[in-house]
Amino acid sequence: MKWLPGKCKCSVAYTLSIVGGKWKWLILYKLWHNGIMRYGELKNNIPGITHKMLSQQLKELEAEELILRNEYHQVPPKVEYSLTEKGNTLIPILQLMAKWGDENRPITNIDE
Numbered sequence: 001m002k003w004l005p006g007k008c009k010c011s012v013a014y015t016l017s018i019v020g021g022k023w024k025w026l027i028l029y030k031l032w033h034n035g036i037m038r039y040g041e042l043k044n045n046i047p048g049i050t051h052k053m054l055s056q057q058l059k060e061l062e063a064e065e066l067i068l069r070n071e072y073h074q075v076p077p078k079v080e081y082s083l084t085e086k087g088n089t090l091i092p093i094l095q096l097m098a099k100w101g102d103e104n105r106p107i108t109n110i111d112e
Helices: 011-019 022-034 039-045 051-063 091-104
Strands: 067-072 078-083
Touching: 011 022, 022 039, 022 051, 022 067, 022 078, 022 091, 039 051, 039 078, 051 067
Parallel strands: none
Antiparallel strands: 067 078
């Protein structure tokens, strides 16, 4: 979702334009929980995400300065991702989302 400042002045709409969708929150959670991660680690830790989607979401999060992409010029190439200070400001929201999910998700046989 793209933020259109002239169309809506709602702060929730702005926030959703930055971190909307199911993948960005999961990426932010994984980086918060694990610290610095490489692309392959993120891919392996987020079931169902495609390479194209992960790449796109990482670029968007980097453009919003929520994550830092650190590229090392070596062979083989190495790229690491981590949260920025701005990205860390979303962690209390993420923790509340996790708490809400724990309290409200349906219990299945897998959970027992």
